[in-house]
Amino acid sequence: MDSKIASLSSLEDLIAAAGGGSTSALKRLYELESRRLYGVALRIAGRPELAADALQDAFVQIWQRARSYSAERGTAAAWLTGIVRYRTIDAVRKVGREILSDDPALGDRADSPDIEEQMDRSLMQDALRRCMGELEQNQRRCVALAFVEGLSHSEIAARLGVPLGSVKSWIRRGLLWLRSCIGNDPQR
């Protein structure tokens, strides 16, 4: 059984097997994806213990929801990332971010990698990179801060020192532009 699980090549197959009750399949998923997903959680949470708890909760939820996943919905990697992001954002908002910025050892994230610079050399899919590149700078920065660092409307406003209404409007216009630019084919 275990050798059969280990030979399953795709994340989609492993999720299907986990949905059927195979803990070996979930373990294999963890082996393949936990470094990437923990990185996603850590960037949002900023604290290793909070990120690790969120990763744990996310894998319990992946186990419970594996049966409902279907490849028609989207890729397995995006589905897994979604669960980890929502669990981490939820955990961070329960604890409160103030604690993070009160700790001088953690800094106020000024040291976190510059998101714009990162985008320029990232491995993003072509369509997303091209369309993000065509966004107005404020819109691009807000969308990236929200997705990558898990900041809410009001947290972005505080971080950038701009009115809440501006952030809401930049994100709204950014999303509308991205939808018309990327369209229905993410690989385009």
Add this chain to the structure above:
Amino acid sequence: MIPSDSEELHVLAGEYVLGVLEPEVMNELALAAGSNPALSLAIAYWEERLHGLSRLALPADPPPQTWARIAERIAVPAMPARRIGLWNCLGFWRGSAALATAVAASLALYIALAPRPAALRFVAVLHSPQQEPAAWIATAVGNGLLLRAVASVAAPGDRSFELWAIGPSGGAPKALGVVPANGQLEIGALPEALEDGATLAISIEPKAGSPAGRPTGPVVFLGRLNTVRP
């Protein structure tokens, strides 16, 4: 609350996926997506289209004990090997979710035939989401409810099981009570009558129950409620 206009729906779904909305709105949308296919598709659209941005987070090694903790949390409680009458008969309770309704029906028959003082009005068989053998049975007792473990189940460490009811058309779960360590929860009077087709769920919560008025830990057992007319 959920816009029907496609453009507005996509903006709202996009804001949800970015995670910029207030926690209450995030929760509301997560629940609504379960019964709103257009919303669910719009969320999947953005999860897929924006996924490339997650590569801006650099991979890192999670703490070494993380998998062991996950494995502990998804472990299915072992079934007892003892057999004492029908309630504890393994063979009787084993079965897939497809059989759950049949099991509930036969249980109802069994109880209807057995001399019992209280009028029976509903029964629910609760399984783990992975459809393992039945673990709990809930039956109506007077205006209340009796929940009892039919498998040997124990909440991990310093935690408790808490019972919840979710209406047939969804909505926020209502807390029914924390299950005592002996695996038997008796509720004298329900806060409101349970409806046919409602779902009972058991989650893992802090010892004294969820502090938030909603499940905060994983839901580990679920079962649909079937009304029984004697």
